[in-house]
Amino acid sequence: QKEVEQDPGPLSVPEGAIVSLNCTYSNSAFQYFMWYRQYSRKGPELLMYTYSSGNKEDGRFTAQVDKSSKYISLFIRDSQPSDSATYLCAVSIYNQGGKLIFGQGTELSVKP
Amino acid sequence: NAGVMQNPRHLVRRRGQEARLRCSPMKGHSHVYWYRQLPEEGLKFMVYLQKENIIDESGMPKERFSAEFPKEGPSILRIQQVVRGDSAAYFCASSPSGMEGEQYFGPGTRLTVT
Numbered sequence A: 001q002k003e004v005e006q007d008p009g010p011l012s013v014p015e016g017a018i019v020s021l022n023c024t025y026s027n028s029a030f031q032y033f034m035w036y037r038q039y040s041r042k043g044p045e046l047l048m049y050t051y052s053s054g055n056k057e058d059g060r061f062t063a064q065v066d067k068s069s070k071y072i073s074l075f076i077r078d079s080q081p082s083d084s085a086t087y088l089c090a091v092s093i094y095n096q097g098g099k100l101i102f103g104q105g106t107e108l109s110v111k112p
Numbered sequence B: 001n002a003g004v005m006q007n008p009r010h011l012v013r014r015r016g017q018e019a020r021l022r023c024s025p026m027k028g029h030s031h032v033y034w035y036r037q038l039p040e041e042g043l044k045f046m047v048y049l050q051k052e053n054i055i056d057e058s059g060m061p062k063e064r065f066s067a068e069f070p071k072e073g074p075s076i077l078r079i080q081q082v083v084r085g086d087s088a089a090y091f092c093a094s095s096p097s098g099m100e101g102e103q104y105f106g107p108g109t110r111l112t113v114t
Helices: none
Strands: A004-006 A011-014 A019-025 A032-038 A045-050 A054-058 A061-066 A071-076 A085-092 A106-111 B005-007 B010-013 B019-024 B031-037 B043-050 B053-056 B065-068 B075-079 B088-095 B109-113
Touching: A004 A085, A011 A019, A019 A085, A019 A106, A032 A061, A045 A054, A045 A061, A071 A085, B005 B088, B010 B019, B019 B088, B019 B109, B031 B075, B043 B065, B043 B075, B075 B088
Parallel strands: A011 A106, B010 B109
Antiparallel strands: A004 A019, A019 A071, A032 A045, A032 A085, A054 A061, A061 A071, A085 A106, B005 B019, B019 B075, B031 B043, B031 B088, B043 B053, B065 B075, B088 B109
Protein backbone atom coordinates (compact mmCIF):
# COMPACT_ATOMS: atom_id res chain seq x y z
CA GLN A 1 0.00 0.00 0.00
CA LYS A 2 1.33 3.41 -0.96
CA GLU A 3 1.71 5.94 1.82
CA VAL A 4 -0.23 8.53 -0.17
CA GLU A 5 -2.90 7.61 -2.71
CA GLN A 6 -4.14 10.03 -5.34
CA ASP A 7 -6.34 9.38 -8.34
CA PRO A 8 -4.23 10.24 -11.39
CA GLY A 9 -7.24 11.25 -13.48
CA PRO A 10 -7.26 12.80 -15.99
CA LEU A 11 -10.04 15.08 -14.81
CA SER A 12 -11.75 17.35 -17.30
CA VAL A 13 -14.16 20.12 -16.28
CA PRO A 14 -15.76 23.14 -17.97
CA GLU A 15 -14.55 26.62 -17.14
CA GLY A 16 -16.22 27.98 -14.03
CA ALA A 17 -16.77 24.59 -12.42
CA ILE A 18 -15.80 23.73 -8.86
CA VAL A 19 -12.99 21.18 -8.85
CA SER A 20 -12.42 18.69 -6.06
CA LEU A 21 -9.07 16.92 -5.80
CA ASN A 22 -8.44 14.30 -3.15
CA CYS A 23 -5.77 12.22 -1.47
CA THR A 24 -5.73 9.62 1.24
CA TYR A 25 -2.78 8.71 3.41
CA SER A 26 -2.04 5.72 5.58
CA ASN A 27 0.23 6.96 8.39
CA SER A 28 -1.36 8.97 11.18
CA ALA A 29 2.09 10.39 11.98
CA PHE A 30 1.84 12.70 8.98
CA GLN A 31 1.22 16.17 10.33
CA TYR A 32 1.88 18.55 7.46
CA PHE A 33 -0.12 18.66 4.28
CA MET A 34 0.66 20.46 1.09
CA TRP A 35 -0.78 20.93 -2.36
CA TYR A 36 1.47 21.68 -5.28
CA ARG A 37 0.60 22.62 -8.85
CA GLN A 38 2.88 21.49 -11.64
CA TYR A 39 2.60 22.72 -15.20
CA SER A 40 4.02 20.55 -17.93
CA ARG A 41 7.82 20.42 -17.80
CA LYS A 42 7.98 22.89 -14.91
CA GLY A 43 8.82 22.61 -11.23
CA PRO A 44 6.07 22.09 -8.62
CA GLU A 45 4.62 25.30 -7.23
CA LEU A 46 3.45 25.38 -3.62
CA LEU A 47 -0.24 26.30 -3.49
CA MET A 48 -1.41 25.48 0.02
CA TYR A 49 0.24 24.36 3.21
CA THR A 50 -1.52 23.37 6.43
CA TYR A 51 -0.99 21.28 9.52
CA SER A 52 -4.38 21.21 11.20
CA SER A 53 -7.68 19.55 10.51
CA GLY A 54 -10.25 21.81 8.95
CA ASN A 55 -10.27 24.25 6.07
CA LYS A 56 -7.73 26.77 4.88
CA GLU A 57 -8.69 29.22 2.18
CA ASP A 58 -6.56 31.26 -0.20
CA GLY A 59 -8.42 33.04 -2.97
CA ARG A 60 -10.13 30.47 -5.17
CA PHE A 61 -8.37 27.59 -3.42
CA THR A 62 -9.48 25.77 -0.27
CA ALA A 63 -7.48 23.01 1.36
CA GLN A 64 -9.33 20.64 3.65
CA VAL A 65 -7.79 18.12 6.03
CA ASP A 66 -9.62 15.39 7.93
CA LYS A 67 -7.05 13.67 10.12
CA SER A 68 -9.59 11.22 11.54
CA SER A 69 -10.23 9.85 8.04
CA LYS A 70 -6.70 10.49 6.75
CA TYR A 71 -8.20 12.41 3.88
CA ILE A 72 -7.07 15.66 2.30
CA SER A 73 -8.77 17.70 -0.39
CA LEU A 74 -8.19 20.72 -2.56
CA PHE A 75 -11.14 22.66 -3.93
CA ILE A 76 -10.80 25.12 -6.78
CA ARG A 77 -13.70 27.54 -7.28
CA ASP A 78 -14.48 29.25 -10.57
CA SER A 79 -11.91 27.14 -12.37
CA GLN A 80 -10.03 28.72 -15.25
CA PRO A 81 -8.21 27.23 -18.26
CA SER A 82 -4.99 28.48 -16.64
CA ASP A 83 -5.67 26.03 -13.80
CA SER A 84 -5.01 23.16 -16.21
CA ALA A 85 -2.04 21.37 -14.66
CA THR A 86 -1.12 18.37 -12.53
CA TYR A 87 -1.95 18.76 -8.84
CA LEU A 88 0.17 16.95 -6.31
CA CYS A 89 -0.64 16.37 -2.69
CA ALA A 90 2.27 15.91 -0.28
CA VAL A 91 2.63 14.99 3.37
CA SER A 92 5.41 15.11 5.90
CA ILE A 93 6.18 14.31 9.50
CA TYR A 94 7.24 17.03 11.89
CA ASN A 95 10.83 16.94 13.08
CA GLN A 96 11.92 14.32 10.60
CA GLY A 97 13.70 16.63 8.26
CA GLY A 98 10.66 17.68 6.31
CA LYS A 99 10.97 14.93 3.71
CA LEU A 100 7.90 15.17 1.49
CA ILE A 101 5.97 12.12 0.36
CA PHE A 102 3.96 12.85 -2.75
CA GLY A 103 0.85 11.43 -4.26
CA GLN A 104 0.98 10.42 -7.90
CA GLY A 105 -0.68 13.65 -9.01
CA THR A 106 -4.03 14.37 -10.66
CA GLU A 107 -4.01 15.81 -14.16
CA LEU A 108 -6.66 18.52 -14.47
CA SER A 109 -7.94 20.05 -17.69
CA VAL A 110 -10.28 23.04 -17.60
CA LYS A 111 -12.04 23.54 -20.92
CA PRO A 112 -13.05 27.04 -22.08
CA ASN B 1 13.68 37.86 -4.83
CA ALA B 2 15.06 34.94 -6.79
CA GLY B 3 13.59 31.52 -6.28
CA VAL B 4 15.40 28.23 -6.28
CA MET B 5 17.79 28.06 -9.20
CA GLN B 6 18.91 24.92 -10.96
CA ASN B 7 21.32 24.39 -13.78
CA PRO B 8 21.64 23.12 -16.31
CA ARG B 9 17.96 22.92 -17.26
CA HIS B 10 18.66 20.16 -19.74
CA LEU B 11 21.55 17.73 -19.69
CA VAL B 12 22.35 14.99 -22.17
CA ARG B 13 24.88 12.33 -21.24
CA ARG B 14 25.99 9.13 -22.84
CA ARG B 15 25.94 5.92 -20.87
CA GLY B 16 28.95 5.74 -18.57
CA GLN B 17 29.49 9.49 -18.30
CA GLU B 18 29.06 11.60 -15.19
CA ALA B 19 26.22 14.05 -14.60
CA ARG B 20 26.50 17.04 -12.26
CA LEU B 21 23.36 18.91 -11.31
CA ARG B 22 23.50 22.20 -9.41
CA CYS B 23 21.03 23.87 -7.09
CA SER B 24 21.11 27.28 -5.42
CA PRO B 25 18.46 27.61 -2.69
CA MET B 26 16.27 30.62 -2.11
CA LYS B 27 17.89 33.44 -0.21
CA GLY B 28 17.75 32.75 3.51
CA HIS B 29 17.10 29.03 3.08
CA SER B 30 19.68 26.64 4.46
CA HIS B 31 17.84 23.36 3.87
CA VAL B 32 18.09 21.68 0.48
CA TYR B 33 16.26 18.63 -0.82
CA TRP B 34 16.63 16.65 -4.03
CA TYR B 35 13.75 14.77 -5.65
CA ARG B 36 13.54 12.67 -8.78
CA GLN B 37 10.54 12.40 -11.09
CA LEU B 38 10.61 9.43 -13.40
CA PRO B 39 8.23 9.20 -16.36
CA GLU B 40 4.81 7.98 -15.20
CA GLU B 41 5.91 8.12 -11.56
CA GLY B 42 5.50 10.68 -8.85
CA LEU B 43 8.12 12.78 -7.18
CA LYS B 44 10.40 10.71 -4.99
CA PHE B 45 12.62 12.06 -2.22
CA MET B 46 16.32 11.40 -2.63
CA VAL B 47 18.35 13.38 -0.09
CA TYR B 48 18.16 16.21 2.44
CA LEU B 49 21.19 18.40 3.12
CA GLN B 50 22.20 21.35 5.20
CA LYS B 51 25.44 23.24 4.73
CA GLU B 52 28.30 20.71 4.84
CA ASN B 53 26.02 17.97 6.17
CA ILE B 54 23.93 15.17 4.72
CA ILE B 55 20.95 14.84 7.04
CA ASP B 56 18.88 12.15 5.33
CA GLU B 57 19.93 10.16 2.27
CA SER B 58 17.41 7.39 2.65
CA GLY B 59 16.08 7.91 -0.88
CA MET B 60 19.42 7.85 -2.64
CA PRO B 61 20.39 4.80 -4.70
CA LYS B 62 23.22 3.02 -2.95
CA GLU B 63 25.65 3.27 -5.82
CA ARG B 64 26.71 5.97 -8.29
CA PHE B 65 24.73 8.79 -6.65
CA SER B 66 26.13 11.35 -4.26
CA ALA B 67 25.19 14.81 -3.05
CA GLU B 68 26.86 17.68 -1.29
CA PHE B 69 26.06 21.16 -0.07
CA PRO B 70 29.37 22.91 0.61
CA LYS B 71 29.88 25.89 2.84
CA GLU B 72 30.21 28.08 -0.24
CA GLY B 73 28.40 27.54 -3.51
CA PRO B 74 25.48 25.51 -4.72
CA SER B 75 24.36 22.04 -3.77
CA ILE B 76 25.53 19.38 -6.21
CA LEU B 77 23.86 16.09 -7.12
CA ARG B 78 26.36 13.85 -8.84
CA ILE B 79 25.56 10.73 -10.82
CA GLN B 80 28.50 8.64 -11.92
CA GLN B 81 28.47 6.19 -14.82
CA VAL B 82 24.96 7.12 -15.86
CA VAL B 83 22.60 4.49 -17.27
CA ARG B 84 19.43 4.95 -19.31
CA GLY B 85 17.30 4.37 -16.22
CA ASP B 86 18.72 7.58 -14.74
CA SER B 87 16.87 9.62 -17.36
CA ALA B 88 14.42 11.72 -15.36
CA ALA B 89 13.64 15.18 -14.10
CA TYR B 90 15.63 16.08 -11.00
CA PHE B 91 14.19 18.78 -8.77
CA CYS B 92 15.79 20.67 -5.99
CA ALA B 93 13.75 22.28 -3.22
CA SER B 94 14.71 24.56 -0.38
CA SER B 95 13.12 25.35 2.93
CA PRO B 96 13.65 27.94 5.65
CA SER B 97 13.28 25.16 8.20
CA GLY B 98 13.87 21.44 8.11
CA MET B 99 10.89 20.79 10.31
CA GLU B 100 7.51 21.40 8.79
CA GLY B 101 8.02 20.44 5.19
CA GLU B 102 7.24 23.76 3.55
CA GLN B 103 9.45 23.53 0.48
CA TYR B 104 9.88 25.58 -2.64
CA PHE B 105 10.97 23.88 -5.81
CA GLY B 106 13.27 24.88 -8.61
CA PRO B 107 12.51 24.42 -12.32
CA GLY B 108 14.34 21.11 -12.47
CA THR B 109 17.09 19.56 -14.55
CA ARG B 110 15.98 17.13 -17.22
CA LEU B 111 18.60 14.46 -17.66
CA THR B 112 18.59 12.36 -20.78
CA VAL B 113 20.96 9.42 -21.04
CA THR B 114 21.61 8.20 -24.58
